[in-house]
Amino acid sequence: MSETVPILVDTSVCVNEVNCALSDSSTEDIRLVPEVAFEPALDSPSINRESQPLLGGLDVSFNQFPDDPGFSDLVWQAEVAIDNAIFPERISQGSSGSYFVKNPSGKIIAVFKPKDEEPYGRLNPKWTKWMHKLCCPCCFGRSCLIPNQGYLSEAAASLVDTKLNLNIVPKTRVVKLVSDTFNYLRIDRQKARVKRAIMEQFFFQVVKLVSDTFNYLRIDRQKARVKRAIMEQFPNVGLRFNRIGLPPKCGSFQLFVDGYKDADYWLRRFEVEPLPTGMAKKFQLQFEKKFQLQFERLVVLDYIIRNTDRGNDNWLIKYDQPSIVTSNANGTAAAHVHVHETADTTDWNVVQLPEIKIAAIDNGLAFPYKHPDSWRAYPYHWAWLPQAKVPFSREIRELILPPLSDMNFVQDMCDDLHLLFKQDKGFDQRLFERQMSVMRGQILNLTQALKDGKSPVQLVQMPAVVVEKSHGQTTSRFFNFTQRFQDKSPFFSWC
Structure with missing residues (x-):
């Protein structure tokens, strides 16, 4: 059984020159070059490579994000790097198959987590979860989460973060x-x-066929140009020999952040190496305020998406220690010295203010379709930090209360999440509605806590609530919402 394979060669200039040369030759010459329909290059964004089965069936249009050209460019860099044998590197930590993705220069630009290599995915390369699934089927997975949708939760957490400007x-x-x-x-x-x-x-x-054809015609100049065009075109396919035939993996692609360390690292450092006693009080207060504001943003995110896996090892802190500029004898700047390395007599007028920022990663175990009610409660570990005892600040209330108090905003966010979650082949509309019911309940508690001036600790102590949506009796354009409190608690409330 034969199969016709299109030849994509962008050689319009060269072939026109060949045709001109043939028309100038004697009438007895026979045209041996077939008419070829020329298409754009394979790397052209206008072509749909879905029709190229030899390239593994990868629909490149799937990785195009018209609303975010910068993100599309980063994904394209990752694909170019793979084409040039700069492969993603598997991360040794964790219980799933996740990978550091690199650009053509070898720099890590993202973390990719395939769906089928999640903790309980069928192709998870880590044996720990395989043993868990085999030996402890009764304790398999988290009963409040939809299995193997962690990659969607990662992207959904980013969506909520963007909607709320966190x-x-x-x-x-x-x-x-x-x-x-x-x-x-x-x-x-x-x-x-x-x-x-x-x-x-x-x-x-193909190269041999074209080469033999032009050798027969003895048109050396045109032969060289066409061969060069083919060699320039087909390497775009040849380079993809690293991907040909392998099925594409769908997963979350999260941008890599530089200069961050585990929160546990910096929290311990803050305890054993406090800021110098001679440091001006205003700098101490500014540092604490910056950290508190970042911390509250983390609390808001985790509570809304009901993250069941937020420990101090899966959120990151970037801390640029305050420094001063030392001067030479001639008065010119010599170097930056950390405040921790200076004496208490530091001139605080030349101190560069400390910078601190939080990055919330590993959001794959969020968006449950019910509150935990079996064995484990999956608490928020940040609730044990001293920052959790401080009431929510005015800044966070002004940022969060207006949008979350608007039911149209909340519904728009649910609609955006629906477009994201329905990409999964196993999408279940009923389970998705239950996920949104949990999220609406979390939003209800959060808005009330912000209005009442509560702290994060008081927030997590509020009763779990679910806000279910149902169509109204008169028209399907309006919805009724029913509030229901959870009456069942997990057996272990501290883990």
């Missing part, structure tokens, strides 16, 4: 990538080898 979640979207370093079934790799062999053979046969 700016603590690194931008995250759902993309499709193919790499030889991902975990694939053996049969998929064998099929990929066969396809690569066929593609390589086809490539060399």
